[in-house]
Amino acid sequence: MxxxxxxxxxxxxxxxxxxxxxxxxxxxxxxxxxxxxxxxxxxxxxxxxxxxxxxxxxxxxxxxxxxxxxxxxxxxxxxxxxxxxxxxxxxxxxxxxxxxxxxxxxxxxxxxxxxxxxxxxxxxxxxxxxxxxxxxxxxxxxxxxxxxxxxxxxxxxxxxxxxxxxxxxxxxxxxxxxxxxxxxxxxxxxxxxxxxxxxxxxxxxxxxxxxMMIDDALQGEMPQPGISLTLRTKDPLVRRALLIMQQNIDTPITVQEIARRLGHSKRQIERHFRLALDTSPQSAFLTIRLSFAHHLVQSTDKTIAQVALDCGFCDSSHLSRSFKKQFGQTPHVLRQAALQLG
Known part of the structure; x- marks a missing residue:
């Protein structure tokens, strides 16, 4: 066989x-x-x-x-x-x-x-x-x-x-x-x-x-591309939670709702995140949204206001504050640098 x-x-x-x-x-x-x-x-x-x-x-x-x-x-x-x-x-x-x-x-x-x-x-x-x-x-x-x-x-x-x-x-x-x-x-x-x-x-x-210009055959276990994540873990529960977060970037949902969808308690989800990633689910969700915002600012011509909406922030000011704290610069500064390199 x-x-x-x-x-x-x-x-x-x-x-x-x-x-x-x-x-x-x-x-x-x-x-x-x-x-x-x-x-x-x-x-x-x-x-x-x-x-x-x-x-x-x-x-x-x-x-x-x-x-x-x-x-x-x-x-x-x-x-x-x-x-x-x-x-x-x-x-x-x-x-x-x-x-x-x-x-x-x-x-x-x-x-x-x-x-x-x-x-x-x-x-x-x-x-x-x-x-x-x-x-x-x-x-x-x-x-x-x-x-x-x-x-x-x-x-x-x-x-x-x-x-x-x-x-x-x-x-x-x-x-x-x-x-x-x-x-x-x-x-x-x-x-x-x-x-x-x-x-x-x-x-x-x-x-x-x-x-077909595809380099090599991939086995079924190969992960789906989705949106690139900097957060990586082998914990299946955390991976599924991260996937739900990816799917709800523009309309962020609570950790309680994520836990409900996964059939676990909020406390269980938080414990798994702490053990697997040494962070909270809320912080991980914010990281995902900001990473996507970084991608949109660099690779699209969407306005900063539209990027904010696409990534679940109430307005461009809210995005800019969180963005600068995460990346050390505002979306506007990153956009100008990207335009100069382009």
Whole structure:
């Protein structure tokens, strides 16, 4: 059994021998207003691994966009994708991938897709949720007792809709038995490379990423980029609290509310922060907001007043006082220095 099979934690599903030599076949379900980047990255890794060079013939890999109606599916960018075939036998694929996007505009997948995914699960076909595709797998009742990955940007949305789950937001993808979930964006390329490595070969996976100008394949445990943090710790509770802080920079929430979301007491959160970072949650939150303000002042042309609002300060004067105490200069001085260097 390979390392990948041990990671999956289940008996490997027998991959059907195909007369045309294909080793990996993936079916895609695109939700309305899906994220084009996540879908394109995934498909391009398969495309480049499937043939010699950049010829794009589906020799070693096959990819198919599935549909109930065969209507074109609009992405969040407005570009539409036309399906290849109707929903049929899911066992013809090695994986079924649900690619999500703007979750508020697609309340559910619909009965036909839910039935199809349930049938795929019953047949032992591994299911993959990309971006908010994870939301839809859960809505279909297919993530019970599974760990799942969501983007740090959608973490709060997931908690609001599914209070019984504890999603992972500090990895680029999570493999848990016959469910794989991915934060989306560029991480979908790394997930696709993981599958190509497993079924086709490491050389083909590396070739795909290199042609796409991605240096190396990243494992699922690699943390999501999010907003750069100077505060680093291995304490999982503190990391999750920091993530919530990142997601609420413009509207700071209390430590009590953070504790409630994490299912712990305020005192427990404060104790973990003191042991892990030798600071309080309040001080850590202020550091995050000021670090983001520093980034905005240096790299954007937003007014200082707008930066203050974006970072949860009541006005530019409030920001300037805290900023100078943290960095030894005001936002205006930093902005002028950045303009001179530019």
């Amino acid at each position: 390979s390392d990948g099979d041990r990671i999956l934690g289940v008996k490997p599903r027998r991959i059907r021998q195909r007369p045309n030599g294909q080793r990996l076949s993936v079916g895609f379900i695109l939700t309305k207003r899906f994220t084009l980047c996540a879908f394109a990255n995934f498909v391009d890794v398969l495309r480049l691994a499937a043939d010699e060079g950049d010829r794009s013939r589906p020799i070693l890999c096959n990819w198919t966009v599935l549909s109930d109606t065969m209507d074109a599916v609009p992405s969040s960018s407005g570009v539409s994708v036309h399906p290849n075939e109707r929903l049929g036998d899911p066992s013809k694929f090695d994986y079924i991938v649900v690619v999500g996007g703007l979750v508020n505009e697609t309340p559910d997948l619909g009965k036909a897709y839910s039935r199809y995914l349930q049938r795929a699960s019953d047949l032992g076909v591994p299911l993959i949720g990309v971006c908010t595709g994870t939301f839809f797998l859960h809505q279909a009742g297919l993530l019970k007792d599974y760990r799942c990955c969501v983007s740090w940007f959608h973490h709060a949305d997931f908690l609001d809709q599914f209070e019984d789950l504890n999603p992972v937001s500090d990895q680029i993808f999570v493999v848990d038995r016959d469910r794989i979930t991915c934060s989306g964006g560029a991480s979908s390329a790394h997930l696709a490379a993981y599958l190509v490595d497993k079924h086709v070969g490491r050389a083909q996976a590396s070739k795909s990423l290199h042609i």
